[in-house]
Amino acid sequence: MNHSLLLSAATFIYALASVFYIGSFSFKKKVLAKLGFWVIVIGLLANTGGIILRWVESYQMGYGHAPFSNMYESLVFFSWTVAALYVFVELKYKESIIGVFVSPLIFLAIAYASFDPSISSKISPLIPALKSNWLIAHVITCFLGYAGFGLAFGFSFMYFIKPKNPNVESIFAKLPDWDVIDELTYQMIVFGFLFLTIGIITGSVWANSAWGKYWSWDPKETWSLITWFVYAIFLHLRLMRGWHGAKLAIVSIFGFVAVLFTYFGVNYLLSGLHSYG
Amino acid sequence: MKKQNTFSDQVWMFFASVKLSVYTLVVLAVTSIIGTIVLQNGSPQAYIKLYGEGGYNLIKVLGIDDMYQAWWYLGLLLLLCINIVVCSIERLTKTWKILFPKKISVNPNRFAGSKNRQNIEWSNGGGKDNAEVSAACKAFLSKRVGRVIEVETNEGKVLYAEKGRWTRLGVYVVHASVLLLLAGALIGAVFGFKASLRLDEGQSADTVFDSKTRMPIKLPFTIRCNDFHVKFYDTGAPEEFRSNLTISEGGKESFTKDIRVNHPLRYKGINIFQASYGTASPNEAVFEITDTLTQKGGVYTIKTGDSVELPGGQGTFKFEGFLPHFDFRGHNLGDAFFGRVAVTGKESVQIALPTKFPTFDKMRKGQFTVVVKSFDQAHYTGLQVTKDPGVWYVYAGFLLMIIGCWVTFFMSHQSVCIGLEDNRAGGGPRVWISGKSNRNAQGMTLKIKKLANILKES
Numbered sequence: 001m002n003h004s005l006l007l008s009a010a011t012f013i014y015a016l017a018s019v020f021y022i023g024s025f026s027f028k029k030k031v032l033a034k035l036g037f038w039v040i041v042i043g044l045l046a047n048t049g050g051i052i053l054r055w056v057e058s059y060q061m062g063y064g065h066a067p068f069s070n071m072y073e074s075l076v077f078f079s080w081t082v083a084a085l086y087v088f089v090e091l092k093y094k095e096s097i098i099g100v101f102v103s104p105l106i107f108l109a110i111a112y113a114s115f116d117p118s119i120s121s122k123i124s125p126l127i128p129a130l131k132s133n134w135l136i137a138h139v140i141t142c143f144l145g146y147a148g149f150g151l152a153f154g155f156s157f158m159y160f161i162k163p164k165n166p167n168v169e170s171i172f173a174k175l176p177d178w179d180v181i182d183e184l185t186y187q188m189i190v191f192g193f194l195f196l197t198i199g200i201i202t203g204s205v206w207a208n209s210a211w212g213k214y215w216s217w218d219p220k221e222t223w224s225l226i227t228w229f230v231y232a233i234f235l236h237l238r239l240m241r242g243w244h245g246a247k248l249a250i251v252s253i254f255g256f257v258a259v260l261f262t263y264f265g266v267n268y269l270l271s272g273l274h275s276y277g
Numbered sequence: 278m279k280k281q282n283t284f285s286d287q288v289w290m291f292f293a294s295v296k297l298s299v300y301t302l303v304v305l306a307v308t309s310i311i312g313t314i315v316l317q318n319g320s321p322q323a324y325i326k327l328y329g330e331g332g333y334n335l336i337k338v339l340g341i342d343d344m345y346q347a348w349w350y351l352g353l354l355l356l357l358c359i360n361i362v363v364c365s366i367e368r369l370t371k372t373w374k375i376l377f378p379k380k381i382s383v384n385p386n387r388f389a390g391s392k393n394r395q396n397i398e399w400s401n402g403g404g405k406d407n408a409e410v411s412a413a414c415k416a417f418l419s420k421r422v423g424r425v426i427e428v429e430t431n432e433g434k435v436l437y438a439e440k441g442r443w444t445r446l447g448v449y450v451v452h453a454s455v456l457l458l459l460a461g462a463l464i465g466a467v468f469g470f471k472a473s474l475r476l477d478e479g480q481s482a483d484t485v486f487d488s489k490t491r492m493p494i495k496l497p498f499t500i501r502c503n504d505f506h507v508k509f510y511d512t513g514a515p516e517e518f519r520s521n522l523t524i525s526e527g528g529k530e531s532f533t534k535d536i537r538v539n540h541p542l543r544y545k546g547i548n549i550f551q552a553s554y555g556t557a558s559p560n561e562a563v564f565e566i567t568d569t570l571t572q573k574g575g576v577y578t579i580k581t582g583d584s585v586e587l588p589g590g591q592g593t594f595k596f597e598g599f600l601p602h603f604d605f606r607g608h609n610l611g612d613a614f615f616g617r618v619a620v621t622g623k624e625s626v627q628i629a630l631p632t633k634f635p636t637f638d639k640m641r642k643g644q645f646t647v648v649v650k651s652f653d654q655a656h657y658t659g660l661q662v663t664k665d666p667g668v669w670y671v672y673a674g675f676l677l678m679i680i681g682c683w684v685t686f687f688m689s690h691q692s693v694c695i696g697l698e699d700n701r702a703g704g705g706p707r708v709w710i711s712g713k714s715n716r717n718a719q720g721m722t723l724k725i726k727k728l729a730n731i732l733k734e735s
Contacts, residue, residue: 026630063510087514125510128517128551183719190686197682201675210539212550212663213471215462217345220312229306233299239716240295258306270313 003057004121007050008078013043013081014107021100028174033096037087040103047110051080054123063086063125065160068139071267072121075129077139078263082106082148085191087152093184095176101154111245134206142199142224146259148192149231156249180277184245185252193231200224219270221260230255292363301357308353312344358459361452369449377637381429384627386437387713393722394711397731405705407697411436414695414708417732422568422693423451432698435705439692445613445715447684454677469665477557477657478503483527485662496662499525503533504658507554518551520658546664554657556612557600562652564616565570566594568645577648583674587645592620594647610634614652618645690715693728708732 020036020118023029047224054067055192067073083106090096113119162175175181202223234251237243243251291297314322319342324333340347353708388394394585399405405413415436419425422438432521472485472494481501484493503519522531524544536542542549562582564625570586577585584595595617603613610631619625631637639646692716697706710729 032687045657046284063516075532117290124514127513132539179719194682194686198679201679204675205672209541210550210664212659213546214539214668217312217317222309222313222373223346226306226309229302229309231300233306236295236299236302241299266313 003050003054006046006053008114009108010043010050011078011110013039013046014083014103014110016142017043017099020105021097021103023126025097025174026102026271030096033099036099036103037090037096040083040099040106041087043106044080044087047076047080051076053069057249058123061123063123065126065131066136066139068135069122069126069146070118070120070124072113073240074139074143075109075119077143078146078150079106079110079113081143082109082150085144085188086146089184089188094106095180097174098155098176098184099157102151105150105154114122114245129210132206132210134202134209138199138202138206141195141202144240145192145194145196145199146263148188148195149252149256149259150189150226152185152192152252153189153197155188156180158254159246159249178245182248182259184236185249189231189234189252193235195226196224196228196231200228222263223258224268227258227262230258231276289363289367292359293367294362297360298357298364299719301353301360304355305353308344308350311341315341315344317320318343321619323471353460358456361455363721364446365449365452376442381426381437381439381696383426383435383437385428385430385437385696388435388437388661388708388711389696391713393725394709394719395725397708397710397729397732399705399708399733406450407433407699407706410705410708411692411697413696413735418693418695419735421731422641422691432696434697435528436695437692438698439690441688442523444684444688445690446708447583447681447686447688450677451685452681454681455673456674457677458671458674461667461672461674464667464670465665465669469663469667469727471661471663473552474500474660474662475555475657476500476520476660478502478655481523497526497546500532500549501525502658505658507553509655517655518554518658520551520660522549546666548661548663548665550661550663551658552661554659555601555659556599557655557657558650559655562614563650564596565648566645567648570644580605587618592618593619594645596670597627598630603629605629608635614649616647617645618643620644635678689717689720690723691724693725 004129004172017036017039020032020039024032024036051067055064058064058074068077082102086099086102086106104142114121158175158181161172162178163170163173166173176184200221202226207216208214230251230266234255237251238248286302294676315336316327321333324342328336336342339349362712397518411434413426414423415606418436423440424438426437426511428435428437471488472486473488476482480503481499483499485496486493501523502520503523506517506519506521507515508517508519510516517537519535519537521533521535522542522544534547535540536551538551541551558581561578563576563578564585565574565576565589566585568591571589573588575588579585579594579596581596581598582595586592589593597615597617600613600615601611603610607630613629614627615632616625617625617627626641626643628638628641628643628647630647632649632652635648673699691712693710693712696711697707698709702705710732711726712725712728
């Protein structure tokens with residue numbers, strides 16, 4: 001058993017979960033969604049095992065480090081955080097149908113890591129700047145933030161899909177009540193905002209110990225700040241100006257676009273301190 | 278409510294509005310993108326090449342070549358600060374009485390009519406009288422929530438308790454942390470510096486040059502680089518850079534320390550970081566010079582700038598120097614020595630001798646070929662030298678921001694009320710429980726359900 005086998009298994013298990021969730025949605029069978037949930041839990045276990053094995057294998061290769069250092073590792077970890085947060089949310093709120101918007105996101109992230117030929121899955125040694133315990137703190141907090149925003153993004157879709165009239169015959173009428181969607185989106189963004197804040201802070205403290213500057217307007221730093229601004233706007237609009245529903249969901253979607261650009265766009269289009277991962 | 282008739286009141290209300298905060302944040306978010314797309318701190322030529330003469334003038338006028346320090350960007354940050362200060366003063370004066378009331382007033386009707394109200398039916402409660410139930414509920418409330426206030430009503434009485442009133446201050450902590458962060462950044466920009474220093478092994482320096490202005494900065498001590506080491510993985514990637522530095526003050530050595538990436542030296546408010554490294558110019562090398570016609574040759578040890586006679590006395594070879602990056606037809610061939618071959622009666626030619634390709638000069642097909650046999654590989658260490666007296670304010674801001682966000686988003690001002698209504702049919706009182714929270718209504722509903730269940734069991 002090695003890490004790549006386990007992670008490929010996780011990819012297919014997550015794919016299966018998406019099929020169950022979407023099936024449950026299309027055929028209005030609640031049991032499929034229940035099944036989907038357990039499949040995600042199994043996928044999460046495989047994903048966890050894969051990450052731990054990769055960690056162990058890197059030590060066996062002689063340059064051991066936490067598996068959070070390049071695009072492949074970060075995508076695998078992104079899937080893990082979204083899946084873990086989703087499992088927590090479903091257990092807490094007992095709304096199984098919302099998985100339909102989140103399970104494809106989990107699957108796509110890990111599938112992209114495996115199937116894009118430009119992403120290397122090789123375990124490679126760390127460059128000196130990355131050798132720090134701050135790496136683990138920084139990556140985990142940032143990705144918990146991304147996961148919160150990812151889930152919020154999934155929930156925001158419901159505003160545009162769920163019919164306003166509850167009597168309409170539509171597969172989308174089964175979605176949770178408006179105030180539940182609203183509350184969930186808000187909770188996820190609050191969670192994401194707190195962790196993005198801590199992620200930016202741990203990154204700053206780390207930069208200060210590596211380069212002597214806690215903030216240098218590097219593109220990744222700047223984009224994380226832009227993302228932070230967008231979600232700060234979201235929170236002010238909801239808490240102070242009383243925005244709800246579709247108007248606010250648009251802000252949440254803008255926020256996730258900023259997250260995606262911070263995550264991928266900066267690495268591929270702009271160069272800077274984070275170009276390695 | 279403040280009257281909005283005078284001009285100064287209107288200005289005040291403008292700066293106190295959340296609308297202004299949202300607009301300022303939107304403008305900051307959108308304009309921040311510019312600096313990630315437009316080249317920062319480039320040379321005029323680079324801008325003219327990319328955006329043309331007109332584009333360059335526009336960039337210069339708006340300060341986009343260093344946009345996060347541009348007047349308008351700093352102005353936006355200042356606007357945000359004023360907004361935060363005015364908004365906080367405005368709200369605090371209004372909510373001060375809520376935060377620190379002289380006497381907590383309870384309005385039972387608000388609780389009795391709440392959506393999350395739960396009625397309690399005891400399976401074994403028939404035997405208790407009003408006083409017993411009241412005492413039990415009071416003990417329950419004071420244990421689970423806080424100090425209990427009793428209020429008599431027409432129907433009977435209500436017991437009220439609350440906690441977390443202070444959590445309403447969380448948002449002001451977050452706002453204060455933003456101000457502290459920006460203040461720390463300002464202190465760092467005014468009283469600190471960031472400079473780089475290149476030290477060859479064995480060399481020392483007490484002056485560094487500011488990274489932006491290139492102005493010299495005198496340090497209160499001297500740094501000497503005794504030794505530099507770079508370690509590679511078997512893949513060829515660098516594993517570790519390490520400089521052994523000695524700090525001296527007033528002509529006396531104070532201490533010696535190794536620094537690595539992520540493990541800087543901090544001394545007297547000045548931080549020294551391992552940033553980069555390179556090959557230092559060797560001042561001596563061993564050359565082999567061969568006459569391709571006669572196959573005669575010789576081996577010479579030459580110092581930089583010195584010359585030797587070519588074999589057969591047909592001219593001279595001068596060792597001119599060393600370049601860390603030699604560019605050959607668009608390829609970087611790495612470090613290279615430079616020299617000049619001057620054959621008597623012919624025009625002299627400059628030749629390059631990349632250290633990675635010892636026989637490179639043979640490609641030239643000249644009469645004399647020069648090969649570098651050996652040289653002392655010395656390194657220089659690239660150090661980042663910084664001073665930032667504002668960093669502790671920034672770190673305090675970080676801490677306050679995390680605490681403030683936690684309090685604001687995950688804690689709330691919660692109050693719980695238990696109503697005891699006289700039961701005309703006899704037996705114990707009819708009891709209900711309900712609660713209020715300044716945020717997270719859903720969480721409060723769940724909490725009331727839980728409390729009701731515990732109360733039923735008792």
